[in-house]
Each structure stands twice: as C-alpha cells, then as structure tokens.
Amino acid sequence: MRSLAEAGGRLRAGLSGLALLAALPAGAAEAVVTVQGANAVEILDLDAAKVAARIPVPGSPAGIALSPDRKTAYVTRPDGPGLAILDLDARKVTGTVPLPGGPLGIACNPRSGVVYVADWYGKRLFVLVPRDGTLVPDGEIAVGASPSGIAVTPDGATLLVANREADTVSVVDAASRRETKVIPVGRHPFGLTLDAEAGRAYTANVLSDDVSVIDLASAREIGRVKTGERPYVVALAGGRGFVTDQYTASVTVFDLATLKPVTAIDVGDHPEGIAATRDGSRLYVANWGANTVSVIDALTLGVTKEIEVGDGPRAFGDFLR
Structure with a gap:
C-alpha cells in the first residue's frame, strides 16, 4: 500500500487527498478549504x-465534512x-x-x-x-482495504465507501454498522460521489484513469468513463459529471445520460477536491499544486476565476456552505 504522503500525485508531509451533494443555498456563500501545507x-x-479567514489546524488537514446545519466543520488530521472540530461562524x-x-x-x-x-x-x-x-x-465498521471517499444517502440509512487498495466499494447499513455488499470497480477508487435521485454512485479510479458508474439498486458497476491521468474526485452539475485529473491538471466533463466524455477543462496543478453549488451553476476546484481554487461555469464549461489560497489546498469532501 502506498503511504499517506505518496497517495496523491506529489510527495509532501501528510496524506493525499467525495463530493457529496448536500443542502446548500442555491449558490454557495463560502468554501471551507483544507490547506494541508x-x-x-x-x-x-x-x-x-x-x-475571508484562516483557522490554524495542525496535523496536515485533508478531509472535510460539514454538519447537517452547515455550521460545524469536521476535518481529518492524518499527522x-x-x-x-471547527465552529465556522x-x-x-x-x-x-x-x-x-x-x-x-x-x-x-x-x-x-x-x-x-x-x-x-x-480496513x-x-x-x-x-x-x-x-x-x-x-x-468501528469493517470495510475494504484503505478506505477513502465516503458518501451517505439522504435518509441516513446507507453508507458507500471507496476502498482504494481493494478496488471495491462497500455498501454499509448505518443502523447495524455492517457491510452488506461489496461492489468491484476500477483500480484504486478514491473519491466517491452519490447521485441519490438517479440511484447511482460514481468513483474516481486513480490507477485505471476512469470513473466507475454504479447502479445502487442492483449494487453493480454498469459503466466506465475514460478520464485524464490520475482522477481523484467527481462532482455533478447540470446533467454532467466533473472529474479532477491530478496528473493532467484538468477536469474531465462527461454526460451523465450517455456516459460519454464531453471535454476537458484546464485548471491548476494537481486538482483534487471539487464541489458543485446546489443550483448547479458553478463548480469549485481545489488545486493542490497551484495553491488556487478554480471557479468553473457549469454552462460554458470555462474557468471564470482563480482564487489564491494557502499552501496545499485539498478540500477532499463536502466543503461548500
């Protein structure tokens, strides 16, 4: 298994870095970004x-999740x-x-x-x-080797977990805390994104350079989408999927209905975390190597702004509020 420092595209202290659709405002007022370096x-x-604000968090912060009321951030510190636990207000x-x-x-x-x-x-x-x-x-809940991205269904009843070293996704019953199904996917799944309304989930498979499309009802992979090199996280907006490709400094865009690639959008070096606003108008991409956050217009598929941030932005998780 690769070490935490080696898990991303770049060697640095800490670990390499799910974009989960949540109850956001129509747009989003703030992004809460882990800057690991x-x-x-x-x-x-x-x-x-x-x-607007910087909060010191020692220990190489990487992953992030927000509470249901969007007032608290929970941040993983691998080092x-x-x-x-952060009070965002x-x-x-x-x-x-x-x-x-x-x-x-x-x-x-x-x-x-x-x-x-x-x-x-x-595990x-x-x-x-x-x-x-x-x-x-x-x-604890037993899952596959090297779990990475996690998603929870809107009713809170089911967890999905991307197991990077096992090349699988675990389906977990939240009440019993037991793994109920194991779904084979591509090589080294990392980010996992849920589309509950469509009954699908998507994993970014780092080593096979593709996205696995999972049908939740049958608990099986139903398709693959080719991406750029080293895809890490998937976000959804406007009937399309958006995938951060670390080694090609791009975001692959694909059609959710046909599962065909649409285009690739150039962003900053080593993009990782990505999230869409609730209205699907914009996406925000944390560029780990460029120390920026790219703003993508979901309609024109162009970058409209680059926001300068601190060293090593990751934002691996749910980071818009």
Missing part, C-alpha cells in the same frame, strides 16, 4: 473571491492523527478528537449527525457520535 483551514468568500477550533491509524476520508450522516472517518492504513471506518458540542468515538 499551511496547516490550516481557510474560509473563502465566494462572492468576493478571496480568503495528528485525529480530527478537528466563530472561525475557531472548538475541539480535537485523537484517532489511530490514518484518518483520511470523512462524511457526516445528514439525519443523525454521526460522523464517519476512513482509516487509510486499515475500517471510525464512528463518532455528536454529544455536548463534541464528537465521541463509538466503535
């Missing part, structure tokens, strides 16, 4: 296209190792939770507020329950 989380004012860290292994991917149950953290070095998810303004560890 700067050991911080930056809050971007998206209207002003600039950094902690552990988790940081107060712009400060309110607590930390130590965790063993390599905390990486993270997701929050939209119904219960339970937080799930993937252990990159293991497990950590389960953390909200209590008295903090998170309390409450057991």
Whole structure:
C-alpha cells in the first residue's frame, strides 16, 4: 500500500487527498478549504473571491465534512492523527478528537449527525457520535482495504465507501454498522460521489484513469468513463459529471445520460477536491499544486476565476456552505 504522503500525485508531509451533494443555498456563500501545507483551514468568500479567514489546524488537514446545519466543520488530521472540530461562524477550533491509524476520508450522516472517518492504513471506518458540542468515538465498521471517499444517502440509512487498495466499494447499513455488499470497480477508487435521485454512485479510479458508474439498486458497476491521468474526485452539475485529473491538471466533463466524455477543462496543478453549488451553476476546484481554487461555469464549461489560497489546498469532501 502506498503511504499517506505518496497517495496523491506529489510527495509532501501528510496524506493525499467525495463530493457529496448536500443542502446548500442555491449558490454557495463560502468554501471551507483544507490547506494541508499551511496547516490550516481557510474560509473563502465566494462572492468576493478571496480568503475571508484562516483557522490554524495542525496535523496536515485533508478531509472535510460539514454538519447537517452547515455550521460545524469536521476535518481529518492524518499527522495528528485525529480530527478537528471547527465552529465556522466563530472561525475557531472548538475541539480535537485523537484517532489511530490514518484518518483520511470523512462524511457526516445528514439525519443523525454521526460522523464517519476512513482509516487509510486499515480496513475500517471510525464512528463518532455528536454529544455536548463534541464528537465521541463509538466503535468501528469493517470495510475494504484503505478506505477513502465516503458518501451517505439522504435518509441516513446507507453508507458507500471507496476502498482504494481493494478496488471495491462497500455498501454499509448505518443502523447495524455492517457491510452488506461489496461492489468491484476500477483500480484504486478514491473519491466517491452519490447521485441519490438517479440511484447511482460514481468513483474516481486513480490507477485505471476512469470513473466507475454504479447502479445502487442492483449494487453493480454498469459503466466506465475514460478520464485524464490520475482522477481523484467527481462532482455533478447540470446533467454532467466533473472529474479532477491530478496528473493532467484538468477536469474531465462527461454526460451523465450517455456516459460519454464531453471535454476537458484546464485548471491548476494537481486538482483534487471539487464541489458543485446546489443550483448547479458553478463548480469549485481545489488545486493542490497551484495553491488556487478554480471557479468553473457549469454552462460554458470555462474557468471564470482563480482564487489564491494557502499552501496545499485539498478540500477532499463536502466543503461548500
């Protein structure tokens, strides 16, 4: 298995870096971006296209999830190792939770507020329950090797987990905390994105340079989409999929109906995290190597702005509010 420092396209301390559709405003007022090299989380004012606040978060912050009310951010710290809890309105860290292994991917149950953290070095998810303004560890869920991206269905009943070293996706029953199905996908799935309305999920397969399309009802892969080199995360907007390609510094665009590539959009070096606004008008891409966030117009498929941020932006997860 590759180390946390080697997991992305670049060697640096910490780990390499799911874009999960959530209850966002029609657009999005802020982006909450982990800047791993700067050991911080930056809050971007998206209207002003600039950094509005920087919150120190030691431990090479990487993954991010937001609480159901969008007021709290949960950030994985692989070099902690552990988790940081941030009050986004107060712009400060309110607590930390130590965790063993390599905390990486993270997701929050939209119904219960339970937080799930993937252990990159293991075959497990950590389960953390909200209590008295903090998170309390409450057991583990066994999954495949090197879990990365996590998604939770809108009803909070089912988890999907991309297992990078196993080349599979785990389907997990949230109530029983048991893996119920294992779906083979491409080589080294990393980011996992859910389209609950369409009954599909998408994994970005880093080593096979493609996206696996999963039918949730039958729990099987039903197609593949070719991408650029080293795809990492998928976002959905306007009937299209958008995939960050780290080695080609691009975003591959494909049609969700035909599963055919549409175009490739040039962005910054080593793009990783990507998320779409709820209305599907814009996408935001964290460029790990360029220290920028690219803004993509989903209609014209062009980059409209580049927002300068701190060193090593990752934003692996749910980061728009």
